[in-house]
Amino acid sequence: MSLQRVKHIVLVLSGKGGVGKSSITTQLALSLSTAGHVVGILDIDLTGPSIPRLLGIESAKVTQAPGGWVPVPVHPANPEKNIGALSCMSLGFLLRERGDAVVWRGPKKTAMVRQFLSDVLWGDIDYLLIDTPPGTSDEHISLAETLLKQAQVAGAVVVTTPQAVATADVKKELNFCMKTGIKVIGVVENMSGFVCPNCSECTDVFSRGGGEIMAQEFGVRFLGSVPIDPQFVMLVETGKRPVYPVGTKVDGVEFRGRTNGDTAMDVKDPGLLVEKYQDCSLCPVFQNITKEVVAVVNGQGNGVVVA
């Protein structure tokens, strides 16, 4: 079984599409890796895989080895900087053309999810993050069926955006976790406010606070709010290292990343994503979220079985 040497499995779920499951997965992975953990990402969004693009490895291919598929390496371990290795598996790596539609009905999707769970040679991994498509259907049912027999499943990080239309769907996902016995590690509220780069006014473009209220309502942990940072979008879209105007504050604290650079230049900067990400204003936000996730996973705070 390919998951034998995986210590902890964390699912990233949301009933709603486009709330940032893949972006949260990516940042959790980068953050865990920066804390020295060996991390893997399994992307089971079969008809809309985003992880390869977010990690900047769209053209990579999976290699076949005796016993299974070798995941695509994103960056190697760097013990000097206490960075753990990151690798990734996605259906995106198996497509001939990036624009090809994967038109599959349920049974075929189920078979692929099972194959991803059984045939990928992960090796020794501390955290395997599983990124999922929106909903509570074939992929999720298969995941629950296959994984609940695995002792390492720590639980799920549930992602939402603040507005009521989104939390309405995400509540269904929490009820799915309850019905299937998946522990909820906590809720992350994404796209929580946007700070105007010109006047620093924060606008709640998708309302605010809905994720926290939902977490309270369901008695699950609230892991934190993540604001919209167009510099993060630029980082993953173009490979440009984030720069901020002088005096940019994150959670009220002056941000210590690069400031006042030439913001007009959208060029790819050299260096690994994991290194450039440390200049992103969302990096400290995720450090806090990651700390909580790690604490829950290691039993210093229990994941909550929604009841």
Add this chain to the structure above:
Amino acid sequence: MAPSLEVSEYVQDVLSHPLKVGPKLVAPEPEHCPGPESESAGKADSCEGCPNQAICASAPKGPDPDIPVITERLSGIKHKVLILSGKGGVGKSTFSSLLAYAFATNPDSTVGIMDTDICGPSIPKMMGVEAETIHVSGGGWSPVWVQDNLGVMSVQFMLPNRDDAVIWRGPKKNGLIKQFLKDVEWGDMDFLLVDTPPGTSDEHLSVNSFLKESGVDGAVVVTTPQEVALLDVRKEIDFCRKAGIKVLGIVENMSGFVCPKCTHESQIFQATTGGARALAKETNIPFLGAVPLDPRIGIAADYGESFFDAWPDSPACSALKVVVRKVAEEMGLRPETVLPED
């Protein structure tokens, strides 16, 4: 050698034979099941030893007998439009509801929305009818009427509790979509808008095949400007091409954000690869317009109000009207009749 998916043949098979009546199985489908409805059902190598083999092999291979029933049921509907996107959360449902409100401003038009997002239905909440239930009469299920000329059907109306999860695999979802088309008294309508979940899977295949015979005007594809969204939208366009669905055009949603304090415009979701405009050009599909990100659209949706009524003078409202008229034009209708000038 790198493993790669040889999908194209499979896609064609699914698209051309999606509606064989599924046989009643006695055991779950095995891992490499060719699909109980497929041509090779019961005959493939992986069927050896499957408890369903004999059932699948002898199942009737004809087209679904319900299709003519659906076609008859929908015969009073003049135009059918699909709202699609490969990507989630780009505003499919928001756009569907706004398009419906806009079409319904003409009191002579009757409009319906069918919400085929079974696991994450948003239309009822956005239209302020979340708590409604479906009335069943001799003629079938009645849609929930938002206003005199605007009716809605969604799985949300069937849930005992608002937050209940619908934990269904594909075939069950397909069954409900079929009922929405076969058993709902849509009556005489000018427009039926079909809102879909993200992706290219069961719901999309079913809608496409159930509606093939009665005819669909085309699909409006919704996207946001950044490439990570466009990537999935490309797949949806590829799907439309393969399935023979005409794409009426692409709308770019959440396109730019104007700070309410200093009026500085930010590209929250940067169009690093040219956004929907470039994709439209690349795929030779009409570009329907760009709608700015206005937080008030989301607020109106949360409260189940029409954004057009709530903020008629906003720039987003004008942008939306341009898009609605362009959709009408692409459907071969007179834009000024569909959405009268104010």
